[in-house]
Amino acid sequence: MDIHSAITEIKGVGSKTKELFGKMGVYTVGDILLHFPRNYIKYPAAEEFQKAELNEGEMMAVLAQVQRTPLVRNSGRMPVTLLELESEEKRLQFIWYRMPYIKNTLVPGKWYVFYGKITQKNRQYAMEQPEIYELEKYKEKEQQLLPVYSLTSGISNNLMSKTIMAVLKSEILLQDYLPAKLKTEYNLCEYNYALQKIHFPDEMEQLIEARRRLVFDEFFLFIMGMQYQKERQQKEKNNYPFRDDGFALELMKQLPYELTGAQQKTIAQIHKDAVSPYAMQRLIQGDVGSGKTIVAFLMMAEASHSGYQSAIMAPTEVLAVQHYATYTKLCQQFGLDIPVILLTGSLKAKEKREAYARILEHPNAMIIGTHALIQDKAVYSNLGLVITDEQHRFGVKQRDTFSNKGSHPHILVMSATPIPRTLAIILYGDMDISVIDEVPAHRLPIKNCVVDTSYRPKAYEFILKQIKEGHQAYIICPLVEESENSEGENVTDYSKMLESQFPADVKIAMLHGKMKPEQKNQIMEAFSRNEIQILVSTTVIEVGVNVPNATVMMIENADRFGLAQLHQLRGRVGRGDAQSYCIMINGSRGKTAKKRLEILNRSNDGFYIASEDLKLRGPGDFFGIRQSGDLAFQLADIYQDAEVLEKASAAVGEILAKDPDLEWEEHHVLQVRMQHFMDEQIKKMNL
Numbered sequence: 001m002d003i004h005s006a007i008t009e010i011k012g013v014g015s016k017t018k019e020l021f022g023k024m025g026v027y028t029v030g031d032i033l034l035h036f037p038r039n040y041i042k043y044p045a046a047e048e049f050q051k052a053e054l055n056e057g058e059m060m061a062v063l064a065q066v067q068r069t070p071l072v073r074n075s076g077r078m079p080v081t082l083l084e085l086e087s088e089e090k091r092l093q094f095i096w097y098r099m100p101y102i103k104n105t106l107v108p109g110k111w112y113v114f115y116g117k118i119t120q121k122n123r124q125y126a127m128e129q130p131e132i133y134e135l136e137k138y139k140e141k142e143q144q145l146l147p148v149y150s151l152t153s154g155i156s157n158n159l160m161s162k163t164i165m166a167v168l169k170s171e172i173l174l175q176d177y178l179p180a181k182l183k184t185e186y187n188l189c190e191y192n193y194a195l196q197k198i199h200f201p202d203e204m205e206q207l208i209e210a211r212r213r214l215v216f217d218e219f220f221l222f223i224m225g226m227q228y229q230k231e232r233q234q235k236e237k238n239n240y241p242f243r244d245d246g247f248a249l250e251l252m253k254q255l256p257y258e259l260t261g262a263q264q265k266t267i268a269q270i271h272k273d274a275v276s277p278y279a280m281q282r283l284i285q286g287d288v289g290s291g292k293t294i295v296a297f298l299m300m301a302e303a304s305h306s307g308y309q310s311a312i313m314a315p316t317e318v319l320a321v322q323h324y325a326t327y328t329k330l331c332q333q334f335g336l337d338i339p340v341i342l343l344t345g346s347l348k349a350k351e352k353r354e355a356y357a358r359i360l361e362h363p364n365a366m367i368i369g370t371h372a373l374i375q376d377k378a379v380y381s382n383l384g385l386v387i388t389d390e391q392h393r394f395g396v397k398q399r400d401t402f403s404n405k406g407s408h409p410h411i412l413v414m415s416a417t418p419i420p421r422t423l424a425i426i427l428y429g430d431m432d433i434s435v436i437d438e439v440p441a442h443r444l445p446i447k448n449c450v451v452d453t454s455y456r457p458k459a460y461e462f463i464l465k466q467i468k469e470g471h472q473a474y475i476i477c478p479l480v481e482e483s484e485n486s487e488g489e490n491v492t493d494y495s496k497m498l499e500s501q502f503p504a505d506v507k508i509a510m511l512h513g514k515m516k517p518e519q520k521n522q523i524m525e526a527f528s529r530n531e532i533q534i535l536v537s538t539t540v541i542e543v544g545v546n547v548p549n550a551t552v553m554m555i556e557n558a559d560r561f562g563l564a565q566l567h568q569l570r571g572r573v574g575r576g577d578a579q580s581y582c583i584m585i586n587g588s589r590g591k592t593a594k595k596r597l598e599i600l601n602r603s604n605d606g607f608y609i610a611s612e613d614l615k616l617r618g619p620g621d622f623f624g625i626r627q628s629g630d631l632a633f634q635l636a637d638i639y640q641d642a643e644v645l646e647k648a649s650a651a652v653g654e655i656l657a658k659d660p661d662l663e664w665e666e667h668h669v670l671q672v673r674m675q676h677f678m679d680e681q682i683k684k685m686n687l
């Protein structure tokens with residue numbers, strides 16, 4: 001028997017059990033070894049029945065002397081075995097279904113330990129299907145950590161444990177694929193030892209040690225796989241080489257402002273990718289307002305200049321329309337004769353047909369849209385560059401669908417979610433990463449304050465003053481309309497209420513997700529032309545909206561939003577030259593809410609806020625779909641095990657730096673194991 005053997009080779013596993021294991025994805029001996037417990041229980045110390053206090057719902061081990069032979073009754077066709085214990089003040093009944101042989105197992109006069117859950121049956125304490133032990137045997141178990149597995153109907157925890165125990169006892173040794181030196185350096189136990197102890201630890205320390213090794217392995221293999229694959233993926237031929245004649249540099253000179261050093265560096269990196277022999281796969285991380293749009297525009301202009309189509313997919317209609325307006329204006333400013341095409345879901349049928357036709361017709365067009373860009377009807381000609389905006393809102397699969405619209409086009413992913421580097425490697429390890437970590441120099445940092453609701457009149461006064469100076473304001477409420485289930489301000493009532501607070505010439509409008517796209521766009525356009533001075537909105541404006549003339553962001557019920565989200569909202573102001581302000585209204589009296597908002601109050605730095613948010617909420621919430629869907633680690637948790645993650649990442653770096661193709665003799669097993677791991681990951685992603 002080895003790890004590839006069918007599960008039926010294990011003693012006691014017949015064809016019926018094999019089928020049941022199959023339901024859990026367990027087919028081979030190796031599979032069952034890697035079916036790790038989901039929890040552990042400790043068998044409690046046995047308590048003598050006379051002295052024991054019985055608590056409903058508790059798992060107990062009751063030590064008692066059996067007085068008489070148990071009774072077997074027939075309930076319908078089912079034999080039910082009953083045994084009763086009695087003391088002066090309590091009674092306990094043991095019940096076994098379909099196990100009439102118990103009657104002969106229990107010898108009157110002997111002591112036994114009965115282990116199970118205390119329940120109430122007919123107003124009397126009972127224990128159903130308790131396990132039975134002789135006292136000495138139970139003593140061996142007492143206080144031991146026992147594995148609890150995920151199961152399927154027909155496979156008991158006991159059967160699962162026994163089967164795994166049988167494999168571990170047969171001593172098939174799995175080859176440890178980590179080089180010995182690395183294990184010493186990172187203080188990791190042996191692989192076989194870890195497998196033994198993750199299933200059957202004698203004590204807590206062993207479990208921790210085993211888990212640490214296996215978590216390390218999960219991270220290590222994942223990162224190594226990503227990096228290894230990346231090396232190969234980059235070798236995908238560049239089918240759309242950009243012209244290398246300094247076109248973007250020329251355009252840059254004509255901009256009314258100078259690009260920041262970080263923007264220039266990023267543009268240079270993208271350009272270098274696009275003229276290299278290989279197709280680009282790059283992630284651009286930039287904090288809110290760091291100027292990602294102009295970078296995207298310049299690269300799309302370069303694509304057109306080189307004779308290719310490019311497309312950018314925005315997460316919302318509002319944003320797509322805004323990009324379309326920006327791009328059209330920029331093309332005019334630069335005197336570029338490039339077709340700019342908008343394709344969104346809300347276009348009328350005729351407009352859509354026209355857009356499809358124009359996309360086919362113009363092999364150098366810039367195409368801007370939403371999810372509509374990846375639908376079957378959108379057929380491109382010569383698509384050389386694909387940009388997805390705000391990656392965390394799209395799944396990896398959509399990105400793939402998009403890039404399959406061309407023949408290995410260059411891929412750029414824009415993200416405004418600043419994340420720590422180790423996490424970026426995990427989430428985007430298959431891409432190169434550029435970071436725009438600088439905001440335009442002349443910009444004044446946003447002034448923040450966290451206040452309670454009594455501050456509102458002052459806030460309105462302040463907003464009016466700003467409006468008189470020619471500026472505009474956003475007010476964010478968490479709800480669209482009054483709701484029975486949820487407390488908090490709503491945009492509908494709030495905007496009505498505001499009208500009584502401001503002079504009639506201050507135009508107030510509302511914006512929320514339940515409005516028709518067309519209506520939303522009209523309001524956003526009016527706001528960007530300063531025909532509306534106060535926009536009362538839900539978080540629909542959170543992503544990417546750019547109206548540099550707005551200088552006040554007031555957030556009602558700020559305590560109800562995540563830090564990363566608040567940072568995004570605040571990023572809607574401070575985008576121009578004027579001083580901007582963020583007023584966070586804390587509707588909660590709780591200490592935690594105050595602590596969280598204080599983080600934003602003292603910092604405008606997205607990276608800092610993101611890492612604090614991560615600490616408070618965990619990465620599951622933070623990354624949304626990407627985290628929950630694609631990276632199914634069995635044991636590892638990227639937040640809890642952040643320290644191991646960092647070590648694993650360092651270890652991968654160390655090995656690949658010396659042996660990038662894993663060709664060394666000592667890395668052979670590792671290479672095989674990693675390949676296997678990646679195949680499994682791909683299978684999981686395609687499920």
Ligand SMILES: Nc1ncnc2c1ncn2[C@@H]1O[C@H](COP(=O)(O)OP(=O)(O)OP(=O)(O)O)[C@@H](O)[C@H]1O
Pocket residue numbers: 257258259260263286287288289290291292293294416440441543544545546548571572575
């Ligand atoms: N180097 C620069 N100097 C001055 N202004 C700039 C510079 N780069 C961009 N801007 C301006 O800054 C504003 C914000 O830029 P942009 O919309 O590209 O931000 P972003 O990175 O997409 O941010 P967000 O993620 O918040 O949408 C825009 O009005 C843009 O014209």
